[in-house]
Amino acid sequence: MSETTQETTTVSPVGIKARHKRFLWIIFGLAFFAAIVALVLNAFGSSITYFYSPTQVVQDEAPHGRAFRIGGMVEGGSVVRDGSGLTVRFNVTDTAETVAVVYTGILPDLFAEEKGVVAQGKLDEYGVFQATQVLAKHDENYVAPEVQAALDEAHKARAAQTLEQ
């Protein structure tokens, strides 16, 4: 493309044409760039899921009617399977607050009570989290960073409370 630039300076009759062409190229490039940005923004808009801790959900900071992720520990003794099918109910806790989660399907290998979990889904009108996806991590010792952060936050908040009292 720089070849054309050189031509602009040396051969004047071609120069106008070349400048014209260059202008077209710039327009084309900008249009392409705009299309990509539109594509990316559109894709982001529909597939970004925010992450909330149980405390945030209980304090009503999480959206209603929009999918998000919730993370924490599966509360010990809270996993209940319904009689007939594959529906599971369990509580996710960040040690400060607890949110009930319902999920139908097969849970990942590493899903266990007292272990970290991330669930994706929506809150229903009763405040129960209807999960469409449950993720547990591949390492039994591993806590997802979001889960860790949620737990730490809850802990800090509680520590602050006890100090105030």
Added chain:
Amino acid sequence: MIPEIGQFALVLALLLVMVQGTLPLIGASKGISAWMALSRRTAQGAFFFLSLALGCLIYSFIVNDFSVLNVANNSNTKLPVIYRIAASWGSHEGSIMMWVFMLGMWSCAVSIFSKHLPEEMVARVLGVMGCVSMGLLLFLLLTSNPFDRLFPVPLEGRDLNPLLQDPGMILHPPMLYMGYVGFSVAFAFAVAALLGGRLDATWARWSRPWTTLAWCFLTIGILIGSWWAYYELGWGGWWFWDPVENASLMPWLVGTALMHSLAVTEKRGTFKVWTVLLAICTFSLSLLGTFLVRSGILTSVHAFAVDPQRGMFILALLALVIGGSLALFAFRAPKVGTGGTFKIISRESALLANNVLLAVACGTVLLGTLYPLFLDALKLGKISVGPPYFEAVFVPLMAPLVFLMGVGAVARWKEATLPDLWARLRWAAAITLVAAVALPFILGRTSPTSVALLALGFAMAFWIITASLAGLFDRVKYVEGSFREKLARQPRSFWGMFAAHIGVAVFIIGVTVVKGFEIERDVRMTPGDTVAISNYTFRFESMGERTGPNFHASRGTFELSKNGKPVRKLYPEKRMYFAHGMPMTEAAIDSGIFGDRYVSLGEPINDGKDSWSVRVYHKPFVTWIWYGCILMTLGGLLAISDRRYRVSARRETAKPSLPPLEPAKLEKA
């Protein structure tokens, strides 16, 4: 004793690459040929010591030397020998060791197969590779020593992560690393060209086979990884857009662009600056991939040991290698000069457009992968970017890419005309159109979205196949002889391109059909129950137990029948590994040319009747995804074996300073 030898070998290798990374480079700029001559010997010596070190590490794993920390943490006496060997590169330390070893291997290969290159070029290329080796060896020795001792010696090791105890995992990392590291050769050639100011068609011819070979390894590595995730994770998916997967996809995309851009630079002498930038970016993305995976900076299903100190070290290394080479690029690229011109409608512009599309695709993947990190760093909340983002961005970028793939393969260099292109491609276009419209209906789909998606997929696949055939027809039209002779006269590089492009089509068919027709069902089954999907029936016969070398498994027996006739038994397992206490799903797959039937066990349901939650799949044509990748790799290998490289190698020894080909300028003059 053996680990000490390994450690010592690493130190010796470091000393050698220190020489390799400095003296030849200085020698090349000052014209001291004795210093330049050091490059080959040091590279070979370093490779010898790196092999010795790797050998010592593997030996320590085989003999269960738990006095080595790395062995104690990643192996176990009950682990089968083959996995003990694989465990040598299963850990963080081991994988970096593997990385360095392979870098040594590629350097050594360059030192052997570079007889026809000017001494100065060899010195620079090996010098650059030496610098990279130096950085990684320092990283290995200072922060991730694979031979660190442990005292007192434990009686038993912690065992290898059960997920990695799988044939796919034995091969996946070495192949992937061969690819990642292989791009260092293209990178070194590019940096050497910037340093020396020599960047012409011969330069491109030298770098091409190396780049293609690395690309082949990377393709196979990604393929094995995807296949492994498919059958080992028990979710039936073959690509999850997980950060670790994306880390390997990005260099592949840019590497693909680089391969094609090099072809143009070799044949037409154009795109030089762009080619150099792609070469730098491809290797940079390989390094970045290693960084992202090893630093634990991103949340991923692949949870590796997280150590910020290591992360800092790799980041510093990245800054030096990538920052340094990009700075060099910014200052030296204007001196490289440009090549011949071409018109908007020409093979060059089709290839350039595809290059841009591939680079943009890589950019969007990078953005999606790092976006959560950006937001988190700016304290804007914790988010995750899901597969829908990647699919929504990737498919619209791939559609024009595939269209141009067909056009580029038949368009003439320099200048093509639309009527001429139309004449060559009209049959291809007609067949594509008919197939895309008819096939979804023939296959019994009526809902608008699924018809549209299927039509798009089939259109892309058929377009590639028919346009490639049109290209083949064009080439043989004027060749004398029988049809067989006509085909035999085509150079291997053409067949390489042909095979690789058909591979892309096969891949697209696989993806399209799986997306459109896969059936997944999660059911609760008690022995005796059946579940039917399409014309297959799975009958849950019984539940049993099995004890493996280092695990205990609950094993289900399923009978698969097609149209009522028994096909075979399937034995999915739920394993519990002794050392990790970690449950692992082992899916059972009935695999065929036209797809897979897949059963995996969920979890037992305590109702006293041996009930389990079970996941069954019918995945038509999923195997075509892997076949496509294999074809692409074969295509790459065919292209490398083209005799042109050997012939030109001989010619260049006689005439070392061939001027760059610039036919466009000549014609103008």
Added chain:
Amino acid sequence: MKKKLLLLIPLVVFFVLAGFFVVGLGLNPKEIPSPLIGKPVPAFSLPDLNAPEKAVTPQDFLGQVWLLNAWASWCVSCKTEHPSLARLAKTSDVSIIGMLYRDKPENGSEWLRRHGDPFTVSIADADGSVGIDFGVIGTPETFLIDKQGIIRYKQTGPINEEVLNKKIIPMIKELKQL
């Protein structure tokens, strides 16, 4: 000149990325220190697992360096770290207090009988209330406490040989000399 600036774009993009990585590494979840580090150990009074009538409090360990290990019989990772803890108990005279977390005392005693008891003293936190004060989010977690009763280090997840050799043992040595 304009062209030269264009060629600088890749470099600039890279350094912006690198900037984010530097920040990102700092955000590393495992780097976030426990809010309890440097704070006095939370007060508790829990029954001795082997002698339930006896209460154990942090005051019992004032003047010595000790470890508090929260574990449970249902916890798989606790079994993983068991050999390392046993080795520490054998090779060092540091007191290791095992806190059975959210588990029935009889399960805990049974587990210790079967796998060996590395603990100097075992206490039972059956309802997990003391665990909460310690910010225990999962088992195993281990706290290293100095002679003044200040928490100095927290290990989330199992102790492996690397952690033991590189962190815990050197820290114990150091704290003992204070």
